[in-house]
Amino acid sequence: MPRPEKKEYLQDIPVIIGVGIAFLAFATITLISPISDWIHAWVNWLYIFTYLFYFCGVICIAVGIALLYQNKRLRGQVMKAINAGDYGARTKLDDLAADFNLNSGDARRLLVDLRMARELKVSFDSKTGEIIFPTLGNPALKEESNGYIYCSFCGLQLNKDTLYCPSCGANIH
Numbered sequence: 304m305p306r307p308e309k310k311e312y313l314q315d316i317p318v319i320i321g322v323g324i325a326f327l328a329f330a331t332i333t334l335i336s337p338i339s340d341w342i343h344a345w346v347n348w349l350y351i352f353t354y355l356f357y358f359c360g361v362i363c364i365a366v367g368i369a370l371l372y373q374n375k376r377l378r379g380q381v382m383k384a385i386n387a388g389d390y391g392a393r394t395k396l397d398d399l400a401a402d403f404n405l406n407s408g409d410a411r412r413l414l415v416d417l418r419m420a421r422e423l424k425v426s427f428d429s430k431t432g433e434i435i436f437p438t439l440g441n442p443a444l445k446e447e448s449n450g451y452i453y454c455s456f457c458g459l460q461l462n463k464d465t466l467y468c469p470s471c472g473a474n475i476h
Contacts (some may be wrong), residue, residue: 311405396411428460
């Protein structure tokens with residue numbers, strides 16, 4: 304049985320919507336009286352381009368809105384799974400990507416976007432590449448791995464003698 308095609312998590316949505324708005328603006332400008340009179344005087348069939356630009360603009364904006372909805376839904380699904388504890392405190396990026404039918408790059412981009420939007424506290428282990436999720440609602444319990452401890456709120460790798468996380472200020476002990 305063939306594998307389903309991987310979903311994409313796109314960041315270029317504002318560009319797609321911007322191109323659609325540009326098409327609509329250009330088409331609208333061509334309908335303003337002096338410009339439309341000049342086009343009509345030059346040749347009648349150039350009005351076809353005006354309608355073509357309207358069509359392209361509407362399509363670009365519709366696709367952009369659909370992709371925004373798809374990304375929002377995917378972000379919600381990922382947040383729901385993480386908050387439910389499906390991945391524990393640490394997981395591999397490839398496991399998370401496979402669960403949501405994403406490639407690793409898109410999964411990483413999604414996690415970073417969630418972190419930048421302050422919806423999720425997440426970091427990546429610099430030694431193993433694992434995703435480190437915080438323990439939600441609990442004090443910053445330390446996790447030992449490879450001789451280091453990690454803040455469970457923000458995932459920052461710390462020395463064993465650290466008392467407070469320099470990134471988020473959580474009490475480690």
